[in-house]
Amino acid sequence: MQTTITGKAFVYGANVDTDQIYPGRFLDLTDPEDVARHAMEGADPLFASQCAPGDVVVAATNFGCGSSREHAVVTLKAAGVGAILAESFGRIFFRNAINLGLPAIVCPGVQEAVARGDVVSVDIAAGTVANKTTGATLTAQPLSDYVMNILRNGGIKPMIRKSLGL
């Protein structure tokens, strides 16, 4: 697992729901490249064309609230997002992100400490977040051992395969 992720930040407010992250009318798409084209379309139509591998999504509370659609994680991952930092997450979105190996980190104060375009570095193992543009540093809430174990395995699918001896 890559424990340090560095990229430019895309910053959003509170209660960004999964309809904004991935609109319902595209749920019949199943291939990640197709799904990636609509990333954040309901909140930020420029996101999909500007996001580069390793970039970081930053948000206030309850990021990913709403529906159970795993597409909301698939689209961010396929668009290149390396980590998501928020004050809190919608619980299904959080599970989906961890299951697919996309670090979702609760980091108090992060939304106010980062502006769009700032370069942010996240050390998942150490639980630290650094804003390289402003010099600010923040402490993230530690991920539970259970969740860290899923991430270390590269997501839950490889972990289950391993447990089945595959």
Added chain:
Amino acid sequence: MHAIEKILARAAGVPSVGAGEIVNCDVDLAGINDLYLQTVRSFREMGGVRVHAPDKVVMFLDHYAPASTIAQAENQKQFREFCREQGIDLLMDVDQGVCHQVLADKGLVRPGQVVVVTDSHTTTHGAFGAFGTGVGATDLAIILVTGKLWFRVPEIVRIRLEGKPRPGVYAKDVILHVIGRLKADYAVYKAVEFAGPTLRQFGVSERMALCNMTTEMGAKTSYIQPDDVTMAFLASRGCPPADVPTTDPDFRYAAEHVFDVSAIGPQLAAPFSVDNVSDLAAHAGKPVDQAFLGTCTGGRVEDLAVAAAILQGKHIHPGTRMLVVPASKAVFLEAMERGYVQALVAAGATFVTPGCAACLGTHEGLLASGERCISSSNRNFPGRMGHAKAEIFLASPAAVAASALEGRIADPAKYLA
């Protein structure tokens, strides 16, 4: 322990559990819906060959019922093939309706069960004393492979409802009011229990509406202690009597809130957030292009009944269209028998196949830019029901019918004499 904790402890095969603990639970009922073919893909990607317990799996073709694009049709075809291949007999095809209502109609959900569906509104099943929770496609696939899923035992908050609702005020108004006060992220990672004397006045339909919308506060699950109302409903659906877990008297809730429901009027959640709640009166008179009656929140027989009572012998406003989506086939049949369908169609309503329909903006009644809709559904996010610049106001089924009649947001009380 709380009843929810007892359910999780039993399912995990341990004597007790407490908030914050991670437990691996046997799942009693796993539901997949037709939005997420990824469930089948993840099953195969994890090395799944045979589904662990096909008799505990229910497949719902409800969100795209019936298919309106070739891609949807292809996905549904693959689901049907998967059910045949895996011996999943509980295939609820496009005639059956919304997953949560179908589970209730068919007596598949019971007190004490762990119910997991790939739909966020699985909290609905707290109305039957089950632990219901929504997950994504890959989590559900883990259940298909192993029969189990991990959960963090949630903190539990209790919401006590007191007083008798005024005429024109329904369970939907109560839950909108609660969400407006406590806000959309109040219950993230938590469980929400409803208690108090008002519940005695609410039947199963109203209790389902309450539990359904706890999802909009971020809740992981919801709970109402089963009583004689619950047991009579379950018996009518052919469920055998079962042991019902109860909460120990010394259990300590993470928080408690009391609401006097006699003090509130009809409520409305204005765009673009479910917690943006005010008295309906604050928006009364705003013109309405579409009135939407349906969904797992507000498409049951009781909801169609109040709409039919308001619109019987009248006609909706010429500038407004009204869509009615019975939550399930059983709801549709009963509404026909009772004459509600006749009354609503004669009043100018358009009926749509039982299912999720326009609620999630995929088909059957989307909104154009700048249009306004009053809806008995559960979400008003930007773009939820069509164009991102369309407005959705969430209200009770009675308010939806009264607004269709007047062509503007209207208080239903005057039609309920």
